[in-house]
Amino acid sequence: MRQIAIIGSGPAGYYTAEAAQKLFGADVAIDIIDRLPVPYGLIRFGVAPDHQSIKAVSRRYEKVALSDNVRFVGNVSVGEHVSIEELLGLYDAVVLATGAPHDRTLDIDGADLPGVFGSAAFVGWYNGHPDFAGIDPVLDGTDVVVVGNGNVALDVARILAKTLDELGESDIVRHAYDALETAATERVTLLGRRGPHQIAMTPKELGELGRLERACPRVDPADLPEEEADALLEPGMRKSVTLLREFAAIPESHRADKCIEIDFDFFASPVRIVGDGKVEGVVVERTELDADMRSRGTGETYTIPASMVVTCIGYQTPPIDGVPYEHGRGRFANEDGRIMPHLYCVGWAKRGPTGTIGTNRPDGYAVVDLIAEDIGEGQGRKGRVGLDALLEARGVDVVSFRDWQKIEQAEIGNAREGSPREKFVVIEDMIAARGA
CATH class of the missing domain: 3.50.50.60 (FAD/NAD(P)-binding domain)
Structure with missing residues (x-):
């Protein structure tokens, strides 16, 4: 079983997960890790609130997220709760899909x-x-x-x-x-x-x-x-x-x-x-x-x-300890998505802040082709079992996709008249809403 971790749950992350599913079928386990308790990244926080038709692409990501071999691992911060080095020891491939959330x-x-x-x-x-x-x-x-x-x-x-x-x-x-x-x-x-x-x-x-x-x-x-x-x-x-x-x-x-x-x-x-x-x-x-x-x-x-x-002069990807970085271009140093053995990047983290949401789809599929070429059938890594044990030992309160669905329902229920949702803006409120 191939074990893949994707850091970031925005468009680049979910298109990469979709590509891995299609290429590897049932013989892959994919963990999508995000520091926030809510998924979709740029779709939720970057697309203008009056552009609801664009935000509807999240339904495509939801279909991927609800697959048996894909997990959303929310409220987990890479660099704080778990390091890149640790993830590389657990997974056959780690893909950085962190986007470019910082202003130039x-x-x-x-x-x-x-x-x-x-x-x-x-x-x-x-x-x-x-x-x-x-x-x-x-x-x-x-x-x-x-x-x-x-x-x-x-x-x-x-x-x-x-x-x-x-x-x-x-x-x-x-x-x-x-x-x-x-x-x-x-x-x-x-x-x-x-x-x-x-x-x-x-x-x-x-x-x-x-x-x-x-x-x-x-x-x-x-x-x-x-x-x-x-x-x-x-x-x-x-x-x-x-x-x-x-x-x-x-x-x-x-x-x-x-x-x-x-x-x-x-x-x-x-x-x-x-x-x-x-x-x-x-x-x-x-x-x-x-x-x-x-x-x-x-x-x-x-x-x-x-x-x-x-x-509004552009964005850059935040550096991560231990990952080569191109400061002049505001992205991870990579060659066609490869950073170092078992470590990849995709989307804005790979290209810099260029292209549309849809540009991330071929990007995700291309990096999965590289992963297939590099890891073969996988190396028997612990993957999600190892990650779960590590996070539990560190007392991290992980938010699942099912938890997110409860948060989403609470946001829909709190919406003002005519609006599709009223987002929680405090992380603690998001986490509390999963038990409502």
Whole structure:
């Protein structure tokens, strides 16, 4: 019997488990270990709460999780409760599917001022991640600056701009829902150091900004390239740029009916965050593109008012003791998913934070092919029997998938009207709910 441990229960972890099931059949035991008592990682804590159709992919993972040869081992922290070295001694293969939950830092003066948040923290706040549920976003000011030109930046802007009615069918957590009710936001500025042809925003997410009840997007027509240049873009990017052109053409009479403006500030790079003990503004340098489409500063600067700054500039995988790491790329050092004998990585932990949720599926299948090549029929390791004995000896309170189902039912039962669930945001409350 082959014994495989997967660290992380997000999309990459479950696609890897699915691949191992299909390749090895009944001759494999798979333990999916997560430090939280609840599964699904990015699906639960990263996908925007108003994108319920995307979150529905968790039902596919649930089917895998309920298989006889797959276990969810929740509330177990690798590095605290069990080491990588110990896992390598118990399993034929250990796969790191930890994702990239840490923010890349914005390395400018003032980035440590109160009122500056990374997107992992801010998104985690409104999605109910236990690590970030207690942060206190600054929502009593009129101006928010969001640094980044990708879909996460769009998510942040959209959540700040939506009415409570628009958020009604989402699973945004109660503390965020209540805080947004009294938010004073009037303007959200999206800073992008390059131009419209270089955005990383997909048409679906971008198009949502044009259908908000109380908010209106603004694009300066002068930032747009000549329309003929759009023909050189990939179809998806062309659709996104077409939407930006539509935003630029919105008449002022229409804007007058909206109380929140979402302003796309292209060719703009933050160089300093200013304020006396808190964020009060962002000093921005105007940029231009060189022949290789890289941005460079022009020396022209201006200041944008800001009571809060959210940086959406990428993520990185946290290092683990004993595992080779590429600090420059924010991921584990690997060759096509192999880190060292019996140790592998998959998803963002392997590639860095690139690709969509679906990108993790072929990634998981590829790493399982490597595992099959390397471990053969297995080496008679103890696997889950050994892990159970070790965790019991250390007094670790393990949460199973059946326990998670009880937690989920409690969240569904606690939901406000119209919402699919009200997430627990404290680990102790999650664990207590399994006995309810």
